[in-house]
Amino acid sequence: MSLSPGTYKIHDTDSDRVLAHYGEGKITTWPNCEDEYAKWYIKRYSGSSMYVIRSIQENKYFPSSMSKTNMVWVEENDAAVFNLDHQFRDFYLVKLIGTKVHLEHPNTAPSDSRVYTPVNLAAKDAFKGCFWRFEKISDDAGSALAPRAGASTSAPPEPQPSLLPSQGSGRLYPDDAHLYTDMLFNIPRMPFNRDQRIAVLDWARRLGATKVPTIESLDKCERQLEAALGGSNTNREE
Incomplete structure (x- = not known):
């Protein structure tokens, strides 16, 4: 979009x-x-x-x-x-x-x-x-832009972006469920602790959500992500 x-x-x-x-x-x-x-x-x-x-x-x-x-x-x-x-x-x-x-x-x-x-x-x-x-x-975008080299009016369709790199480029998340769960748990200033994570995952299953990660699979995903990032993310809580 x-x-x-x-x-x-x-x-x-x-x-x-x-x-x-x-x-x-x-x-x-x-x-x-x-x-x-x-x-x-x-x-x-x-x-x-x-x-x-x-x-x-x-x-x-x-x-x-x-x-x-x-x-x-x-x-x-x-x-x-x-x-x-x-x-x-x-x-x-x-x-x-x-x-x-x-x-x-x-x-x-x-x-x-x-x-x-x-x-x-x-x-x-x-x-x-x-x-x-x-x-x-x-909808006001201000005055029109001046023409610019490289900003073609016949550009090809924009590819759909993806947060999931191909296996060949080093995939960080196994699927969308792990990606969005990781975002939910780690984007806030105060990341979820382990007990809170287990409770949220269990709550999602009780509400009938599908493809909810297990806490074990999420732990594995986070370890792989930490390794890929060189351990630079200090906000994550084991």
Whole structure:
């Protein structure tokens, strides 16, 4: 499902903070609000699956690279071109076209001295911290984009995205059930403990859900995922 152009708020799915601009054009996450600095035009090149993201307050765009440790907005000519890969409901991955570089939200709370947290562009094979929820406000996408080389009006149909890599590329999840169960248990700031996980799985079976993983199969899946990620995910609880 491709995203229709318009005005959006873009939520960090982990905390429900929203993308906003701060100071001299820094792109950050901010507590959920209705202010203009937390709203964005999602603009698509005609006839393609290529998107750019523009502030509704300023004629400034998401960049394609970091400025040291910050994302700082740029002019239209230098704007990043993204694929917005639909996952489920209104959740998307924001990926620089032709790369593995994704827009990533932080997994740490802001310090006491600041309200905002910076976001990042990072090359990733696993998508922890990369899911964004797009909340549409209106169909207004601002002014038309200038023609751009490579943004063809005769682009091929957009392939359906998948979070399940083929076996040849190193599959991280055995099936969709393990993927979405892992997301349920580990995306929150306070991951489910083992007793809570067992209770939720049992509750799902009692309600008649099919393809509910066993706790043992989920443990195995998580061990394999930890190995693939080099043990970098410190939020998981054994």
